């Protein structure tokens with residue numbers, strides 16, 4: 001009997017340990033992906049010198065950003081899961097309308113047969129029940145995708161998440177400044193040369209065959225590739241497009257007649273290095289989507305202002321020590337004069 005009880009207790013304990021270990025692992029990755037980078041006040045060149053670009057990347061011009069924090073990684077499913085646990089009644093927009101756009105290659109044949117192809121975007125399907133924790137439709141899960149970026153989040157969902165975390169969405173200029181890593185005017189965060197194993201894009205004929213020369217079809221973990229630049233930013237280019245808080249306008253159309261759209265940056269797993277299919281992936285590139293839009297290749301990361309205390313402390317820390325002030329005391333002047341007189345006397349005497 002005693003042996004039976006001991007065995008039972010050991011089983012219960014090991015089950016507890018497993019649960020604790022799973023939570024420990026999640027907590028470890030959660031805190032890792034919470035990392036932010038502090039970037040200082042700066043002026044930099046935004047855009048690309050390509051007159052054929054119609055997305056508003058051209059011409060290159062100078063812009064200013066104030067010191068800010070930005071997430072090192074896009075928001076992962078681990079983090080979005082925490083948000084969901086803290087705000088169980090919050091419904092993402094994909095949940096509210098009960099559909100989102102999913103790239104067909106990542107759906108099961110069963111799911112494909114039940115989904116409506118999207119006419120304007122080859123390869124895409126309108127999928128009922130697709131949402132952040134069911135990214136390929138109702139029968140999918142994020143269990144194996146916890147370190148992948150959270151997708152099927154609209155601008156409004158991204159805004160809600162960042163506000164809950166005490167943060168905000170980055171502006172387009174902040175995002176681009178963080179992506180450039182101090183290298184002004186270059187195509188990619190690491191330089192001007194395309195490098196295959198630095199980001200998750202599309203290779204091959206679209207949408208039939210993704211040759212996945214970069215090892216990934218669909219989304220990848222946010223740290224599948226090394227940091228993309230000297231600021232230690234991960235996954236800026238490729239993997240998923242990222243929402244910013246900046247408004248998007250077509251350049252040649254009257255602004256008043258345009259729908260409300262926000263700028264997305266970075267390109268995604270269906271975009272290409274040369275723009276042969278979908279968007280050409282480079283730091284300057286951008287597109288606009290309405291704030292309710294959701295799909296399996298759009299995610300986000302947050303930014304944050306410096307707190308008032310921090311701004312004040314940094315202001316004092318950066319103040320140069322005051323220049324020494326010279327006081328002209330009368331007595332000093334008198335002494336000075338006396339010494340000079342003495343010197344003159346000596347000279348006179350020597351003569």
Ligand SMILES: [Ca+2]
Nearest residue numbers: 200201216217
């Ligand atoms: Ca890929």
Ligand SMILES: [Ca+2]
Nearest residue numbers: 235236240266
């Ligand atoms: Ca990205």
